[in-house]
Amino acid sequence: MNQLTGSLYDAIEPERIEQVLPPSRERRRLRAYILLLCVDAALIHLCFALAAFAYEGVWWTERTMLAAQAMLPVFMTIALYNKTYSGTALREWTFAVRQALTALAVSAALINFLAFYTKSNAEFSRGSVTLGLILTAIALVAVRRLATVFVERYWGGATVNQLIIDDGGVPFTLPRATTISAQRYGLDATSRDPFMLDRLGKLLRYQEKVIVSCPRERHAAWSFLLKSAGVNGEIASEPIADLGALGINSYEGANNTTLVVSRGPLGLRSRVAKRLFDLVVAGVALVVLSPLLLFVALRIKLEDGGSILFVQRRLGRGNQFFDMYKFRSMRPGKLDADGAKSTARNDDRVTKIGAFMRRTSIDELPQLLNVLKGEMSIVGPRPHALGSRANDKYFWEVDAQYWARHCLKPGLTGLAQVRGHRGATVQEKDLTDRLQSDLEYVAGWSLRRDLEIVLATVSVLNHDRAY
Structure with a gap:
């Protein structure tokens, strides 16, 4: 059992591993998504209520609010599937606005289509509903802009954890990513020592994207480790056939091209x-x-x-x-x-x-x-x-x-x-x-x-x- 003494594991203190990388940002994003969902639901109701007051002089009329309540579940369903609530939407306000307005337009069209075929259009106030949609669109744009400003100011613009492992390959940089040295942390892609793999697992625990830069002869070994770790893994560009690559990503900067070699098994x-x-x-x-x-x-x-x-x-x-x-x-x-x-x-x-x-x-x-x-x-x-x-x-x-x-x-x-x-x-x-x-x-x-x-x-x- 000399192979399992743990000497490699003890050589790198777990505390160092915990301190070098930021904690998981996934829960923080989930809280942001839930907050945005609640805010959007409140805004749709508020905007339609304001539209009723502005157009008919009556606050919260039944026929206007019926349209808002019918549209809300449809909007939420479409928004959840078209990435209105996603890490990209938190970082890029133009993307967030485009997806939110698309979800709003499609849901409004569907509700109008349903109302036409059920002959219930008369139950809605066209003027109030149209004004409500306009106010909702303005509110959604404003909230998306504020959300990205908040993320930039208080989260440093980072909504995901990205790790670059430098194992002697071409220089590779990525904004807001953490870079570590494989040598410093005793990471040997060709080793199957369980203590080294445990150490690697701790380093990758909260990472949502891992990019490895290493010499060509170690690409296949790193590709296997990233697949085994169940992370979204990429290798700084090499032949696709050798690594079983799933796709290609390009980043800003010279030589910043990678092959996607692994994705987490579950979304x-x-x-x-x-x-x-x-x-x-x-x-x-x-x-x-x-x-x-x-x-x-x-x-x-x-x-x-x-x-x-x-x-x-x-x-x-x-x-x-x-x-x-x-x-x-x-x-x-x-x-x-x-x-x-x-x-x-x-x-x-x-x-x-x-x-x-x-x-x-x-x-x-x-x-x-x-x-x-x-x-x-x-x-x-x-x-x-x-x-x-x-x-x-x-x-x-x-x-x-x-x-x-x-x-x-x-x-x-x-x-x-x-x-x-x-x-x-x-x-x-x-x-x-x-x-x-x-x-x-x-x-x-x-x-x-x-x-x-x-x-x-x-x-x-x-x-x-x-x-």
């Missing part, structure tokens, strides 16, 4: 949907299962007086380490912190209550806490311990694609598990079967599939390979 809406699903399922499960959890905890304590939980370092999203919780199923003196030895049938390390828990998968339930903390998901590739092996090889030595499974959060259950790929990994095929399922899940994620996997998990909780 913002998908990540929000998956996170909400995780929180709802984990929260409900903890409440419903709390009597069982308390009973199991008491049985573990009464059997040998040892700790209730077993905390083990596992590989998570972006190949970062995290501490995973399980109910302790082995005797206190025989715990396997690195996971070097798979549990076998009739394993003498397993306690009596532990054998029952492992057979029924109850020992995994404390990972609901990992889900609430955001370290895991309800569904995803199962997290592995650093010392896990198949045929006496570390998992990443069996198949280099192993690291690619970590572009999503690890799961409490997964596609591999419901297909029966679980238990000890004695042969290399035991790992490759799971890896194939994990990569299939990553490539074809959907919320519906997550729900199907959760339901299918119920039928495989008690499994002949669970010991």
Whole structure:
């Protein structure tokens, strides 16, 4: 286990990694989007009310406000899909104005079309509605201009985190991006050392775009790492075929051309949907299962007086380490912190209550806490311990694609598990079967599939390979 001593990890203090890069700007943008949504909804109502007062002398007339309330959900739907609420709209006010006015015009046309065919035009005041639309358009333009001024003044014009990794390639600069040296942080693209990958994962954790400038011979290695990290990754220009490039980007300045080699597996809406699903399922499960959890905890304590939980370092999203919780199923003196030895049938390390828990998968339930903390998901590739092996090889030595499974959060259950790929990994095929399922899940994620996997998990909780 000398390969896993952690010396590389300890050489770079985690504090230095946390200090060099700004915190995530994603939550800040989400708050800005929600605020803009609320402001737009209020402005549409206010502008139509003012139009009614100016045109008819009556504040908030029913027939004018009916038009505003009918148009609002249509406007919001179109605006959400045409990027009226996006990072680009926060940075570039001309783009923001164009998208907002487009959403307003299309929604007004749709409502007018509907009113014509339902013969309800007479219920609207044409003068008040027209004036309301004009006032709304002026208000939307003003708000977009103020929003970009605010972003420039208080956010320094940066709405996304962009990182440039200098690994000895051509000079590359980008406004408002952070540049770090690969050498300074011990980043070796050709290494598959898990401690180096954990360090890289921490550096990329809050980055929404990562650009690597490196010599040609390291392009393929960096391309693989960026894909495995699940980030929007680019390589300073090289042949597309060699890197599996997805597109080309050009930036201001000489030689500032990159090839897009990776995109995060899930967009913002998908990540929000998956996170909400995780929180709802984990929260409900903890409440419903709390009597069982308390009973199991008491049985573990009464059997040998040892700790209730077993905390083990596992590989998570972006190949970062995290501490995973399980109910302790082995005797206190025989715990396997690195996971070097798979549990076998009739394993003498397993306690009596532990054998029952492992057979029924109850020992995994404390990972609901990992889900609430955001370290895991309800569904995803199962997290592995650093010392896990198949045929006496570390998992990443069996198949280099192993690291690619970590572009999503690890799961409490997964596609591999419901297909029966679980238990000890004695042969290399035991790992490759799971890896194939994990990569299939990553490539074809959907919320519906997550729900199907959760339901299918119920039928495989008690499994002949669970010991």
